[in-house]
Amino acid sequence: MTAVATIAQILTNAARALRGCSDSPRLDAELLLGKVLGLSRSSLVAHDARPLDAGDERVYAELLHQRVRGVPIAYLTGEREFWSLPLIVTPAVLVPRPETESLVQHALQVMPENVPICVLDLGTGSGAIALSLASERSLWNITAVDLSPQALEVAAQNSAALKLPRVKWRLGNWFDAVPSERFHLIVSNPPYIADEDQALASLAAEPVMALTAGRSGLDALSAIIAQAPRHLHAGGWLVLEHGATQAPAVTDLLAQYGFASVSTFSDFSGKPRVTLGTHTQH
Numbered sequence: 074m075t076a077v078a079t080i081a082q083i084l085t086n087a088a089r090a091l092r093g094c095s096d097s098p099r100l101d102a103e104l105l106l107g108k109v110l111g112l113s114r115s116s117l118v119a120h121d122a123r124p125l126d127a128g129d130e131r132v133y134a135e136l137l138h139q140r141v142r143g144v145p146i147a148y149l150t151g152e153r154e155f156w157s158l159p160l161i162v163t164p165a166v167l168v169p170r171p172e173t174e175s176l177v178q179h180a181l182q183v184m185p186e187n188v189p190i191c192v193l194d195l196g197t198g199s200g201a202i203a204l205s206l207a208s209e210r211s212l213w214n215i216t217a218v219d220l221s222p223q224a225l226e227v228a229a230q231n232s233a234a235l236k237l238p239r240v241k242w243r244l245g246n247w248f249d250a251v252p253s254e255r256f257h258l259i260v261s262n263p264p265y266i267a268d269e270d271q272a273l274a275s276l277a278a279e280p281v282m283a284l285t286a287g288r289s290g291l292d293a294l295s296a297i298i299a300q301a302p303r304h305l306h307a308g309g310w311l312v313l314e315h316g317a318t319q320a321p322a323v324t325d326l327l328a329q330y331g332f333a334s335v336s337t338f339s340d341f342s343g344k345p346r347v348t349l350g351t352h353t354q355h
């Protein structure tokens with residue numbers, strides 16, 4: 074008769090197997106087992122002498138196999154926390170990154186708090202930015218756009234699950250989805266990786282349309298900056314996330330299209346990631 078493995082033994086072995094492919098092997102092992110057993114991480118520890126039944130062990134082995142092959146943990150668990158909101162995440166959307174919380178922070182800071190303004194989130198994906206803003210500002214009238222119908226489905230599911238139904242979801246190519254509308258604030262974390270960038274190899278599980286933007290990586294940022302003045306009220310703000318080396322190019326583009334008070338801010342790990350500017354004239 075073969076010995077039945079306990080939760081403690083399974084976790085030790087899994088963390089060892091994940092060592093080469095994850096920065097947080099033990100955490101990943103616990104999150105995946107928690108998903109299979111429907112238990113929190115603290116419950117796993119509290120019950121770590123419990124034996125695993127064969128069915129659960131098989132399901133867990135399959136999830137581990139996918140993680141070893143590079144599938145992001147968020148796609149395997151189906152969720153990711155962003156701005157303290159538990160978001161549903163599927164392979165149709167970019168896994169929201171902690172650095173994007175810095176964009177949310179600057180967007181909140183740049184506008185007055187208790188004024189009912191119109192806000193646009195371009196390339197909303199899971200809805201991470203739009204829903205974070207909606208959770209903080211009940212008076213804001215927020216519209217969010219994506220070119221991917223599958224991404225908008227995930228965003229709408231998040232909107233319902235989080236009981237933040239005020240965001241309007243629009244399908245389309247950047248401003249084509251809101252052709253004659255103007256906003257007080259436009260935010261975007263668009264694709265900004267160059268088509269041939271070697272970093273793409275480690276991002277193969279995520280949708281390519283969420284990642285790449287032409288030879289220089291600046292195609293989406295350029296298109297948004299060029300069209301934004303026609304969609305901003307006088308004195309409105311554009312707040313953009315970009316790659317860590319792209320701040321000078323984004324600053325130049327903003328100046329070229331008439332933006333003032335242009336500044337760049339670093340994310341929580343010190344990389345220049347968010348650039349914003351205001352448009353004062355039409």
Ligand SMILES: C[S@@+](CC[C@H](N)C(=O)[O-])C[C@H]1O[C@@H](n2cnc3c(N)ncnc32)[C@H](O)[C@@H]1O
Binds near residue numbers: 168169173195246263
């Ligand atoms: C980097 S992801 C950002 C997702 C989300 N805002 C976040 O921060 O996690 C970029 C998003 O832009 C969308 N996108 C790409 N090209 C687009 C276009 N031409 N028009 C509208 N959305 C586009 C992608 O589908 C993707 O959801």
